[in-house]
Amino acid sequence: MSSILRMLSNRSAAIAQSFGARAASYDEHADLQRAVAERLARLLPQLAAPRVLELGCGTGLFSRHLLARYPDGTFLFTDLAPSMVEQCRLNLARLRQARQLRQSWTPRGRQPTGAST
Numbered sequence: 374m375s376s377i378l379r380m381l382s383n384r385s386a387a388i389a390q391s392f393g394a395r396a397a398s399y400d401e402h403a404d405l406q407r408a409v410a411e412r413l414a415r416l417l418p419q420l421a422a423p424r425v426l427e428l429g430c431g432t433g434l435f436s437r438h439l440l441a442r443y444p445d446g447t448f449l450f451t452d453l454a455p456s457m458v459e460q461c462r463l464n465l466a467r468l469r470q471a472r473q474l475r476q477s478w479t480p481r482g483r484q485p486t487g488a489s490t
Contacts (some may be wrong), residue, residue, distance in 0.1 A: 385453060392431075393454035399432050400464070407434050414438035422446055429453070433461035437468055 392399070400407075413435060422445040430436050430450035439448060452458045 389454040392452075393456035396432060396454065396456040396460040399457070399460065400434070403432070403434060406431070410435040410438060414442065417442050420446070425449070427451065430461045431457050433464045433468075436461055436465060440465065440468075 417438070420443060423443055424447045425439055425443065427436055427439065427448065427450045430452050433450070436448070436450050439446065450458060450461055452461070
């Protein structure tokens with residue numbers, strides 16, 4: 374392996390380790406990244422069921438917008454840091470659970486659509 378490739382490989386490993394070590398608390402300090410993800414999400418085109426590869430998904434700040442925009446899409450979320458991918462998976466699972474909870478809750482005295490009395 375050339376010295377440049379070795380240097381890049383070592384640098385990539387160091388970056389992955391640095392980000393990975395902070396995966397659980399990353400979102401607490403990611404205001405800029407969150408704002409960029411929200412702005413970028415507004416530019417997503419209308420597509421029926423796209424196949425999406427997200428390189429550098431981190432904790433899923435943009436991934437959640439992709440899932441919301443393309444509910445019938447197929448996704449592969451990747452990151453250099455395996456613990457960031459795991460945090461993304463956990464965050465998306467929590468988001469899915471929260472959506473299911475919101476959809477199943479109805480105010481007192483009202484029936485959900487399609488429910489019989």
